[in-house]
């Protein structure tokens with residue numbers, strides 16, 4: 001099988017297409033013929049070397065990618081999934097076998113969940129990792145229905161999915177985003193879209209004079225906005241490098257890596273995706289065959305778009321044929 005790999009950290013120029021042995025599933029594992037894998041901010045950091053200290057136990061070639069969609073190609077012993085089943089899944093790319101940006105990936109069966117074959121399987125790859133992170137964040141906040149939640153970076157992939165999950169949980173979502181993202185965020189379920197600039201505070205105080213009950217910090221600006229959470233409220237940071245240190249609040253950092261084998265939550269995400277509660281979002285002009293991975297990473301790094309850049313793999317038909 002072929003994978004998008006890199007041997008040293010650097011720009012997208014260091015990416016290569018490499019032939020690797022076909023993975024063989026062990027007990028409790030599945031091999032998935034990958035339909036699509038996303039490029040998330042963490043993949044850019046992995047390639048750029050900002051995660052090098054987390055990768056000292058690994059040897060190249062490295063493979064990025066934390067989420068994927070595809071078809072089960074082979075199932076190991078003690079796995080209920082059958083070949084041909086369409087699935088979405090998550091993986092920690094900082095493991096010896098690498099991440100999702102490969103034609104085939106071997107993961108614990110508990111890291112994938114079935115989805116209907118009828119949907120847009122490539123687009124479905126844009127959901128599981130950030131939805132799982134969003135779920136962990138909302139569980140950390142443990143806000144009762146009717147509570148108010150500020151989501152910063154509401155227009156990002158994580159922000160989009162947090163807004164949808166929070167709305168489903170009965171929270172009143174306030175999100176900050178640029179004016180051009182307003183319509184999208186309202187459609188996703190935000191009750192109010194707040195400005196990204198200094199207008200944020202007065203707009204928020206108009207709705208929640210004492211501050212919001214909780215904060216999910218998708219824009220990594222928690223240190224600047226934590227005073228907008230009421231005394232005794234809760235806040236979640238999504239990068240350990242960007243903690244929210246506000247003594248008035250209960251705050252913490254959540255990491256999706258801890259939940260990569262959380263079958264209950266991953267299956268719930270697949271259900272929410274199929275039920276239309278969570279929506280996939282592929283960036284316009286953001287679909288690249290994996291052979292153009294360098295171009296795809298360049299687009300992802302440049303930013304300025306909405307939705308996720310995805311790499312597609314051409315063994316989709318092969319996976320389905322095994323069913």
Ligand SMILES: NC(=O)c1ccc[n+]([C@@H]2O[C@H](COP(=O)([O-])OP(=O)(O)OC[C@H]3O[C@@H](n4cnc5c(N)ncnc54)[C@H](OP(=O)(O)O)[C@@H]3O)[C@@H](O)[C@H]2O)c1
Nearest residue numbers: 041133153155156157158159176196218219238254255256
């Ligand atoms: N801890 C974990 O396990 C975990 C898991 C998933 C993601 N994350 C992290 O969570 C963060 C969000 O992920 P993502 O995939 O959604 O990233 P993303 O797609 O880059 O989205 C970030 C969004 O924030 C917006 N933004 C930047 N500055 C802002 C500001 N001052 N006010 C409002 N919005 C602002 C950006 O808009 P522009 O594009 O206009 O700049 C962008 O829409 C990333 O840092 C990611 O690394 C952590």
